Amino acid sequence: MDLSRTIAAVATPTGTGALAIIRISGKMAFENISHCLFSPEKFLKAETGKIFLHKFKKSGTEQVIDEVTVIKYREPYSYTGENMVEIFCHGGPYIVRSIIRELNASGIDGAQKGEFTRRAFLNGKMDLTKAEAVKSVIECKNEIENRIAISALDGEQRRRLENWKEEIIKVLIQIETEIEFEEDHDVITEKTGKTKILDLIAIIKDDLKKRGKIKEIEGGFRIVIAGPANAGKSTLFNQMIGYQRALTHKEPGTTRDWISEKWYLEGNEIILIDTAGIRETDNEVERAGIDRSLQEIGRANITIWVTSADEELSTEEIKSIKDLSDKNSIFLINKTDLNKNENKENLFNTEGIPVYKTSLTRDKDIQNITEEINSRINRIKNTIEFPDIISSVRQESIARDILDVLIESIENWGRAEIAAHYLNKSLEYIEEIIGKKDNEEVLNRIFEGFCIGK
Amino acid sequence: MDLSRTIAAVATPTGTGALAIIRISGKMAFENISHCLFSPEKFLKAETGKIFLHKFKKSGTEQVIDEVTVIKYREPYSYTGENMVEIFCHGGPYIVRSIIRELNASGIDGAQKGEFTRRAFLNGKMDLTKAEAVKSVIECKNEIENRIAISALDGEQRRRLENWKEEIIKVLIQIETEIEFEEDHDVITEKTGKTKILDLIAIIKDDLKKRGKIKEIEGGFRIVIAGPANAGKSTLFNQMIGYQRALTHKEPGTTRDWISEKWYLEGNEIILIDTAGIRETDNEVERAGIDRSLQEIGRANITIWVTSADEELSTEEIKSIKDLSDKNSIFLINKTDLNKNENKENLFNTEGIPVYKTSLTRDKDIQNITEEINSRINRIKNTIEFPDIISSVRQESIARDILDVLIESIENWGRAEIAAHYLNKSLEYIEEIIGKKDNEEVLNRIFEGFCIGK
Numbered sequence: 001m002d003l004s005r006t007i008a009a010v011a012t013p014t015g016t017g018a019l020a021i022i023r024i025s026g027k028m029a030f031e032n033i034s035h036c037l038f039s040p041e042k043f044l045k046a047e048t049g050k051i052f053l054h055k056f057k058k059s060g061t062e063q064v065i066d067e068v069t070v071i072k073y074r075e076p077y078s079y080t081g082e083n084m085v086e087i088f089c090h091g092g093p094y095i096v097r098s099i100i101r102e103l104n105a106s107g108i109d110g111a112q113k114g115e116f117t118r119r120a121f122l123n124g125k126m127d128l129t130k131a132e133a134v135k136s137v138i139e140c141k142n143e144i145e146n147r148i149a150i151s152a153l154d155g156e157q158r159r160r161l162e163n164w165k166e167e168i169i170k171v172l173i174q175i176e177t178e179i180e181f182e183e184d185h186d187v188i189t190e191k192t193g194k195t196k197i198l199d200l201i202a203i204i205k206d207d208l209k210k211r212g213k214i215k216e217i218e219g220g221f222r223i224v225i226a227g228p229a230n231a232g233k234s235t236l237f238n239q240m241i242g243y244q245r246a247l248t249h250k251e252p253g254t255t256r257d258w259i260s261e262k263w264y265l266e267g268n269e270i271i272l273i274d275t276a277g278i279r280e281t282d283n284e285v286e287r288a289g290i291d292r293s294l295q296e297i298g299r300a301n302i303t304i305w306v307t308s309a310d311e312e313l314s315t316e317e318i319k320s321i322k323d324l325s326d327k328n329s330i331f332l333i334n335k336t337d338l339n340k341n342e343n344k345e346n347l348f349n350t351e352g353i354p355v356y357k358t359s360l361t362r363d364k365d366i367q368n369i370t371e372e373i374n375s376r377i378n379r380i381k382n383t384i385e386f387p388d389i390i391s392s393v394r395q396e397s398i399a400r401d402i403l404d405v406l407i408e409s410i411e412n413w414g415r416a417e418i419a420a421h422y423l424n425k426s427l428e429y430i431e432e433i434i435g436k437k438d439n440e441e442v443l444n445r446i447f448e449g450f451c452i453g454k
Numbered sequence: 455m456d457l458s459r460t461i462a463a464v465a466t467p468t469g470t471g472a473l474a475i476i477r478i479s480g481k482m483a484f485e486n487i488s489h490c491l492f493s494p495e496k497f498l499k500a501e502t503g504k505i506f507l508h509k510f511k512k513s514g515t516e517q518v519i520d521e522v523t524v525i526k527y528r529e530p531y532s533y534t535g536e537n538m539v540e541i542f543c544h545g546g547p548y549i550v551r552s553i554i555r556e557l558n559a560s561g562i563d564g565a566q567k568g569e570f571t572r573r574a575f576l577n578g579k580m581d582l583t584k585a586e587a588v589k590s591v592i593e594c595k596n597e598i599e600n601r602i603a604i605s606a607l608d609g610e611q612r613r614r615l616e617n618w619k620e621e622i623i624k625v626l627i628q629i630e631t632e633i634e635f636e637e638d639h640d641v642i643t644e645k646t647g648k649t650k651i652l653d654l655i656a657i658i659k660d661d662l663k664k665r666g667k668i669k670e671i672e673g674g675f676r677i678v679i680a681g682p683a684n685a686g687k688s689t690l691f692n693q694m695i696g697y698q699r700a701l702t703h704k705e706p707g708t709t710r711d712w713i714s715e716k717w718y719l720e721g722n723e724i725i726l727i728d729t730a731g732i733r734e735t736d737n738e739v740e741r742a743g744i745d746r747s748l749q750e751i752g753r754a755n756i757t758i759w760v761t762s763a764d765e766e767l768s769t770e771e772i773k774s775i776k777d778l779s780d781k782n783s784i785f786l787i788n789k790t791d792l793n794k795n796e797n798k799e800n801l802f803n804t805e806g807i808p809v810y811k812t813s814l815t816r817d818k819d820i821q822n823i824t825e826e827i828n829s830r831i832n833r834i835k836n837t838i839e840f841p842d843i844i845s846s847v848r849q850e851s852i853a854r855d856i857l858d859v860l861i862e863s864i865e866n867w868g869r870a871e872i873a874a875h876y877l878n879k880s881l882e883y884i885e886e887i888i889g890k891k892d893n894e895e896v897l898n899r900i901f902e903g904f905c906i907g908k
Contacts, residue, residue, distance in 0.1 A: 012474060013545060015467030016592060018570070018908030019475050021542070050504045051525055064604045066591060071505055088475070091467060091905075092592035094600060098721045116472070137520060138470060138546035146548060150518045267552045451545075454472030 001440075003082075003119065006032050008103045009111035010096050011453030017091035022099055023453055024108060025116055029083040030072065032106045035059040036099075037070075048074045056089065056099055059106050065098045066090055080116050081123030114450025118443060121435060128435025128446070129157045132392050135450055141220045141269040144384050148214070152391045160388055161430050167196055168423055168430075175420045194413055197406055197423070204403045207387040211396055214384060217301055220262070220269040221377055224300035226293055228317055229253050229277025231308040232334040235360045237261075237274035240370070246274050253277060256289045258296050265374055273300075278320070302376050303329040304369070309336045309357075313344055322351065328380065330372055331355040394446065395433050402429045455894075457536075457573065460486050462557045463565035464550050465907030471545035476553055477907055478562060479570055483537040484526065486560045489513040490553075491524070502528045510543065510553055513560050519552045520544055534570050535577030568904025572897060575889060582889025582900070583611045586846050589904055595674045595723040598838050602668070606845045614842055615884050621650055622884075626877050633870045648867055651860055651877070658857045661841035665850055668838060671755060674716070674723040675831055678754035680747055682771055683707050683731025685762040686788040689814045691715075691728035694824070700728050707731060710743045712750055719828055727754070732774070756830050757783040758823070763790045763811075767798055776805065782834065784826050785809040848900065849887050856883045 006026025012019070024033060034040035038055035046052050051071050055064045068089045078084035089095050104110065112118075114135075121131045133152035140146040151157065171193040225233045230252035237246050241261045247254055255276050263272040275296050276289035297303050303324055307317065321331065333344050337359040348355040356372070358365040390396050409422035432442075460480025466473070478487060488494035492509035500506050505525050509518045522543045532538035543549050558564065568589075575585045587606035594600040605611065625647040679687045684706035691700050695715045701708055709730050717726040729750050730743030751757050757778055761771065775785065787798050791813040802809040810826070812819040844853050863876035886896075 011472040011545070012466040013469030013471035015469055016905060017467035018465040018477075018592070018905050020466060021473050021475065023472075063601065064608070065600060066604065067607055090588070090591045091465070091908075092594060094594050094596065094721065094723065095591065097718065098600070101721050134544070137544045137549065138472070140546060140548050142548065146519060146552070147517065150520065153521060154518070264551065267548065267555050269548060451470060451472050454545075 001115075001118065001122065001443075003122065006108045007111035007115055008100060008108045009116075009453040010100065011086075011116075012091065014093070016093060020089055020091040020096050021453075022087040022089060022096065022103070023111075023116060024085040024087070024103065025078070025080040025082045025111075025119060026108070027075075027083060028107070029085050032108050033070075033085050033087075033103070035106050036102050038062075038064070043070065043072070046070075046072055048072045048077070051088075056087065056102070058098075059102055065102065066095050068099075076123070076125070079125070080119040081125040082119060111452060112447075113452055114447030114454055117450060117454055118447045121443075122437055127155075127158045129161070129391070129395070129433060130155060131435070132394070132446065133157075134454060136391065138451070138454070142217065143268060144214065144217060144381055148386060148391050151386065157389055157391060158434060161434055164200060164389070165427060165430055167200070168427055171196055172420055172423050172427075175416050175423070178416050194410065197410055201403060201406050201410070203388055204399055204406070207390045207399060208396070208403075210385045210387045211390050214387070217380065217384075220271045221301045221380070222271050222273065222296075222299055223263075223302045223304065223373065224273045224275060224293075224296045225304045225306060226275050226297050227277065227306040227332075228308065228311060228314070229279040231277065231306040231311070232360050233277060233306045234274050236304070236306060236332075236334075236366075236369070237272060239360060239366050240272060252279065253281070253283075253286055256285060258289075258292055265370070265377065268377060270377075278316075280316075297324070301328065301380060302373060303327065304332065304373075305329055306332045306334050307344060309333050309344065310338045313347060318347065321347070321353065325351065325353045328376055330369065330376065332358045332369070334358050334360055337361075389433070398429050398433050402426050405429065455569075455572065455576065455897075457576065460562045461565035461569055462554060462562045463570075463907040464554065465540075465570075466545065468547075470547060474543055474545040474550050475907075476541040476543060476550065476557070477565075477570060478539040478541070478557065479532070479534040479536045479565075479573060480562070481529075481537060482561070483539050486562050487524075487539050487541075487557070489560050490556050492516075492518070497524065497526070500524075500526055502526045502531070505542075510541065510556070512552075513556055519556065520549050522553075530577070530579070533579070534573040535579040536573060565906060566901075567906055568901030568908055571904060571908055572901045575897075576891055581609075581612050583615070583845070583849070583887060584609060585889070586848070586900065587611075588908060590845065592905070592908070596671065597722060598668065598671060598835060602840055602845050605840065611843055611845060612888060615888055618654060618843070619881060619884055621654070622877055622881055625650055626874055626881075629870050629874045629877070633874070648864065651864055655857060655860050655864070657842055658853050658860070661844045661853060662850070662857075664839045664841045665844050668841070671834065671838075674725045675755045675834070676725045676727065676750075676753055677717075677756045677758065677827065678727045678729060678747075678750045679758045679760060680729050680751050681731065681760040681786075682762065682765060682768070683733040685731065685760040685765070686814050687731060687760045688728050690758070690760060690786075690788075690820075690823070691726060693814060693820050694726060706733065707735070707737075707740055710739060712743075712746055719824070719831065722831060724831075732770075734770075751778070755782065755834060756827060757781065758786065758827075759783055760786045760788050761798060763787050763798065764792045767801060772801065775801070775807065779805065779807045782830055784823065784830065786812045786823070788812050788814055791815075843887070852883050852887050856880050859883065 006028045008024040011021040011023045034043050036056055036059050037043045038057055051069050054068055054070045056066050056068045057064050066089045068087050071086045073084040075082045089099055117131050117134050120126050129152050133149050136149035137153055140149050174193045225237055227233055234246035234248045234255050238244050241263050245261055246259050255274060258273050258275045260271050260273045263270045273296050275293035278290050278293060281287055305324055333355055336357045390399050405422040405425040409419040412418040460482045462478040465475040465477045488497050490510055490513045491497050492511055505523050508522055508524045510520050510522045511518050520543045522541050525540045527538040529536045543553055571585050571588050574580050583606050587603050590603035591607055594603050628647045679691055681687055688700035688702045688709050692698050695717050699715055700713050709728060712727050712729045714725050714727045717724045727750050729747035732744050732747060735741055759778055787809055790811045844850050859876040859879040863873040866872040
């Protein structure tokens with residue numbers, strides 16, 4: 001990575017908006033840009049961190065492309081740690097394209113994905129956990145992911161890892177002292193050291209478990225609407241998302257394949273899934289659809305089981321309901337305007353399963369279901385525990401390596417040199433999470449997942 | 455429009471990017487936002503126009519949603535002329551949504567389309583020509599539209615209109631003096647006044663003509679690829695846009711309907727159109743496609759006529775070529791690798807029409823054609839003249855009204871009172887272009903075409 005280049009990229013999403021931001025970073029950023037401004041002296045003399053109005057022009061001409069505002073940041077007091085400029089221009093594609101073109105013509109290169117953050121890392125402005133957190137903050141879909149990302153962005157994770165390093169180093173010093181002065185072998189310090197390492201092992205094991213839970217909701221809460229055919233599932237789906245996405249019809253078996261849409265509840269992104277109705281059928285296509293319904297129920301964070309008041313309970317359905325009642329499920333007896341099915345209600349009452357009686361054309365019912373979903377989501381949120389040191393797939397994989405070598409060190413505790421070898425190895429892995437600047441391949445892998453302009 | 459509300463909106467395009475901007479405007483902007491920041495005092499005391507790092511949190515909690523930078527602007531030194539804040543947050547949809555949610559919870563309303571600019575207008579920060587220019591800058595697609603919009607944004611248009619007003623008022627004063635002191639009737643000043651008005655009439659007529667030319671390229675230059683069937687038109691189209699968009703086949707008549715793609719040349723947006731090959735056919739679908747090809751040629755700013763070296767010239771084609779040679783057209787004899795058709799070349803030579811001999815698999819040919827297109831576009835650009843006072847459809851329509859009343863005033867020049875009536879009317883129309891604050895309906899129409907956040 002050639003840090004002597006000055007780089008530029010649009011930092012806001014593509015498309016048309018009121019404003020866009022173009023970021024420039026590099027030693028020569030100020031000089032390069034000044035050719036494109038109507039008042040280069042005003043720009044070069046301007047106070048840093050302060051916003052000023054400028055006319056951005058075609059360099060070498062007096063032709064103004066846009067009236068922009070500009071902020072200068074002097075190294076090392078910038079995001080990348082280099083001289084940086086942020087240009088706030090009108091958010092039209094022609095404007096953004098033309099400004100980038102002029103910057104390129106003035107000797108500024110296009111930035112690669114994540115190059116700003118990568119430079120921040122290489123210039124010591126942030127460690128790798130924080131760099132990864134930047135990406136996680138941008139990509140988070142719900143409060144849980146947001147909180148994990150923000151905590152890593154705040155450096156919480158790095159501070160813990162630094163502590164771990166210190167503790168492991170202390171243990172290593174103990175062990176190495178023991179190796180050198182074997183006669184002074186002190187059983188008490190040995191135990192303390194071993195306990196420390198066992199503590200770390202316990203924390204990693206715990207983190208991996210916590211991480212498993214979090215992965216279940218990563219990318220959005222999955223809410224699956226399921227139940228027998230023709231119970232009103234697609235109607236519920238459409239009502240929730242607010243428009244006629246799923247085809248509805250009085251014919252049972254109308255929905256053949258699952259359909260999903262994004263839905264937002266208190267800011268959280270939810271993947272709402274409508275599935276094919278479950279029933280005995282000889283039709284192969286429908287059967288395949290039902291298999292996929294069952295798969296979706298298996299992956300759901302919350303299942304909404306919709307059954308119709310005007311149909312009898314099958315043995316199969318009773319089994320499904322009992323299975324689901326142990327999981328995070330909401331039960332609706334729908335179409336209560338058509339029929340009062342005491343049987344169905346009785347089953348739920350006998351089993352002690354709470355059930356909503358609904359008629360899905362009523363707004364009140366949708367409101368109640370939404371509130372119920374919200375309280376279920378809050379319940380899931382409250383069961384989530386935040387890992388101490390793991391907040392990404394990459395970190396999870398390294399954490400497993402740390403776990404392995406720490407276990408090895410414990411298993412070889414009696415053979416001090418071998419234990420020390422493994423503890424040293426664990427330090428290397430921790431360094432890897434925090435980030436080594438010379439590992440080009442790892443850095444490429446991390447930063448190519450970023451967006452341009454970050 | 456209730457100016458006492460504090461409003462907020464995301465100002466950058468929707469989607470995922472490195473950064474997003476959220477704008478807030480209104481009397482209570484500072485106080486309202488401070489509840490969402492970790493260090494409200496630091497924020498409230500901060501210097502205006504300077505960027506500071508803040509933690510944006512869920513109000514009433516300590517839960518950080520994002521690390522953001524914030525700029526405060528104190529009225530009247532802001533875009534809207536009100537207290538304003540710009541929040542630069544990470545550009546993820548969850549982050550943007552959550553910040554807007556918290557702002558709403560803190561008593562800030564969602565902004566309507568164009569409400570920031572509308573407030574700027576209502577607070578006297580800009581006239582209506584400038585407000586409209588903001589929209590034009592965002593929407594411009596090429597250098598011409600950009601230059602017109604920037605000139606209006608710079609206030610050029612308003613200054614001219616103010617001059618017009620002054621001149622018309624001077625003429626009116628003359629006329630009214632004449633009405634009062636009819637005996638002092640001064641033929642010389644009468645002539646001067648009339649000449650002034652005639653000058654303005656000439657300018658408007660000229661503007662309307664210029665406007666007609668500009669409309670031809672509004673929304674992007676239209677380049678149409680046309681010619682006989684199986685000449686390689688779709689191959690050229692695909693080569694230009696850089697991927698296989700159009701189906702190509704050695705079978706003549708492969709392209710049945712026109713296809714268009716955006717293409718960019720030196721920053722200008724071009725609508726590149728591939729059309730059905732023109733030939734005698736009994737097939738109705740193909741015939742309909744050919745009719746549409748002819749329509750597209752009619753609307754083109756530049757036509758590229760592609761003909762094949764291995765086919766003879768039909769009388770029809772000779773006619774098409776002669777017709778097009780008067781317009782902005784580029785001619786290619788393609789497939790010269792297959793055949794050297796002296797006949798075709800001779801026709802072009804005899805008629806003195808420049809022609810490219812190409813084999814469209816060669817990069818060099820594409821490069822030459824691109825350069826030729828670029829020089830044609832520059833030629834179009836150079837013929838464009840910029841109107842003095844008209845830069846939008848709304849203004850064009852009012853300009854026609856001004857023209858009408860000025861002509862009426864001239865026609866009634868002898869009857870001073872009537873002439874004065876029409877001149878007064880023209881002043882009202884000019885006021886309408888610059889913008890009257892009490893015309894809710896006109897303002898609604900203008901600002902509802904804006905994006906949210908502008």
